[in-house]
Every structure is written in C-alpha cells, then in structure tokens.
Amino acid sequence: MAWIYLVIAGLLEIGWPIGLKISQNSDTRWQGIAIAVAFLVASGFMLWLAQRQISMGTSYAVWTGIGAAGTFLVGILFYNDAATFVRIAGVLMIISGVITLKISS
Numbered sequence: 604m605a606w607i608y609l610v611i612a613g614l615l616e617i618g619w620p621i622g623l624k625i626s627q628n629s630d631t632r633w634q635g636i637a638i639a640v641a642f643l644v645a646s647g648f649m650l651w652l653a654q655r656q657i658s659m660g661t662s663y664a665v666w667t668g669i670g671a672a673g674t675f676l677v678g679i680l681f682y683n684d685a686a687t688f689v690r691i692a693g694v695l696m697i698i699s700g701v702i703t704l705k706i707s708s
Contacts, residue, residue, distance in 0.1 A: 605656035606705070612649030613669025618642030620674045624682065646670075661704050668701035 619642040626635025646666075654662045675694045678684035 605653045608649050609653035609657060609662055609665055610669065612646050612653055613666050614673060615642050615646035615649060616666060616670030617673035617677060619646065620670075621677060657708065661708055664704055665701050668697045668704075672698050672701075 619639040622635045622637070622639030622642060624635070625638060626632045628635070650662060650666050653666075657665075672694050675684070675690070679686045
C-alpha cells in the first residue's frame with residue numbers, strides 16, 4: 604500500500620507547479636495559488652503515509668522524480684515547453700533512476 608501512496612503523492616506533486624503557472628496571470632492569481640497549496644498539502648500527506656514503510660531517501664527521490672517527469676510532460680503538452688532531445692533524455696534518466704530505486708527496495 605505504501606507504494607500506491609507514493610505514486611499518488613508523486614502524481615499530486617504535478618499539481619502545484621501547474622497552480623503556480625496558473626497564478627502567473629493576474630486574473631487567476633488566487634485560484635492558482637489555492638490550487639498550488641491544495642496539491643502541496645495533499646501530496647505531502649500522501650508522502651507522509653508512504654514514508655511509514657518506505658525509506659525517506661527512496662520515497663523522496665521517487666516522489667520528486669514522478670513530479671519532475673510529470674510536470675515536464677504537462678509543460679510540453681499544455682504549455683508549449685520545448686521537447687528537445689537533451690531535455691527528453693534528462694527526463695528518461697530521472698525515470699530510470701526511479702525505476703532503479705523501486706527495484707532495489
């Protein structure tokens with residue numbers, strides 16, 4: 604169950620940078636901040652649940668890895684972020700590190 608909590612925490616981690624992006628527009632500033640705070644709290648709570656059974660270093664690395672890769676993907680799909688070979692290779696390295704941590708646990 605701890606790994607399920609951790610995956611959910613990582614997916615929720617994607618929400619707060621999106622909220623911060625939304626808050627860049629003065630018309631949606633407070634909505635974006637509210638979204639960011641809500642996702643931060645939810646993600647942190649799920650990480651807390653996961654860390655009851657998964658080591659702190661592993662859980663934090665997996666959490667940030669899922670969040671970073673997911674945010675990268677959202678940026679490309681919805682915010683016209685660059686999808687260069689080097690950026691994609693970097694994210695693939697993050698994902699391979701997360702997989703390695705899962706296998707080694």
